[in-house]
Amino acid sequence: MKLDKSKTLLMWTILIIALVQMPALALTPAINQIQTHVFPDKSLAQVQTALAWTNFMSPFTSIVMLFFINKGIFTKKGVVVAGLLILSLTGLLAIFVHTQFWHLILLSIVLGLATGCYMTNAFGILFDNFSAHDRQIIAGYQTSCINVGGISMGLLGGVLAAARWYGGYLILLIGLPVAVLAFFAVPNYKSPSGGASAAAGKSRLNPRIFYYAVLACLFMMMYGVGGSNISTHIKQNIPNVNDATMAGIAVAVQMAGGVVSGLFFGKLSDKYKDIIFSVACFTVFIGFLIYSLFSSSIVMLFVGAFITGSSLSLALPRCIFAVSTLVDKSTSATATTIASSVAPSLGSLLSPIVFTNLTNKLFGNSTVHRYGSVACVALLFGIIVMVITLVQSKKAEPAVPH
Secondary structure, three states: OOOOHHHHHHHHHHHHHHOOOOHHHHOHHHHHHHHHHHOOOOOHHHHHHHHHHHHHHHHHHHHHHHHHHHOOOOOHHHHHHHHHHHHHHHHHHHHHOOOOHHHHHHHHHHHHHHHHHHHHHHHHHHHHHOOHHHHHHHHHHHHHHHHHHHHHHHHHHHHHHHHOOOHHHHHHHHHHHHHHHHHHHOOOOOOOOOOHHHOOOOOOOOOHHHHHHHHHHHHHHHHHHHHHHHHHHHHHHOOOOOHHHHHHHHHHHHHHHHHHHHHHHHHHHHHHOOHHHHHHHHHHHHHHHHHHHOOOOHHHHHHHHHHHHHHHHHHHHHHHHHHHOOOOOOOHHHHHHHHHHHHHHHHHHHHHHHHHHHHHHHHOOOHHHHHHHHHHHHHHHHHHHHHHHHHHHHHHOOOOOO
């Protein structure tokens, strides 16, 4: 992959933005502390859902920004820079607003405004400025950077949460220098779909985009169970350890798994296509099964976290790259909003609402049973997707003449 200087700078800027694309991981280690010490009158599901408001606000913001981008009112660069500034504002706001439960919801909403601006459009900038070959390679690097950022946020979030439950929010102040970099490095262009002149030539969305969006949504529903329950899992099953600090380390190990698999994503995706998504589901199955079967072992906790984390750098990049092959410049903004924001954010939002509440009714508050049951769901889903993929590839094979 040979790039000129401007494209190289843009690539590195996209990768640096990727470092802050999982800000919620800075908050994950504090979930048990928030529920048991800060707001003990609230259930675990309520705390998880309050934090998940980010995943409601993020796609909503993405859709609103998409409208303005497609109209040519805003540019992707402007929206990305604004989102990164709002990210730093979230960290600043947490210093002064953190004593009431509604403050937790407010911070989640502001964080959703931020991620809804910069996350989707960072992918859109990648789609618009690089070839399909380069996109597939950069997408793997991008996912590795997302996980490297997650490692840093998980570790620092765990340490800071042990001192102050809202300490993880302070990490979000990093958005300010990243915004400055994006201001200078990202090209400022209006969407090709914007304005009346482009309306006549605007393409329609390929229906297969929605197939990948559904896959991303359902995958994030399952994957989200891992991080949102890890501190509670440690508290319930591993005595005499600080749950916030240990959860931060576990989240970091989980992200390390994503770093490793992300480095190989380009080659694996090119060779195995959509089968990669099923492999991601099977790794979730294995990781969650380890959590469930070896619940009292710190070593096995880290093994399960590493395996689970590797799935993220396989599933989402595959969906996003596949979508990128189904769009042109007039549909890239809409498609990236659906595939990289609306679908995964909806899955993350529904994860505690569905799985925490359902497993609470079936098994009580046991994280062992929660991880075990979602592991089975991941296995079943992976098998279904593999069957669909094999059937579709069979249909796509050219007929052999007799």
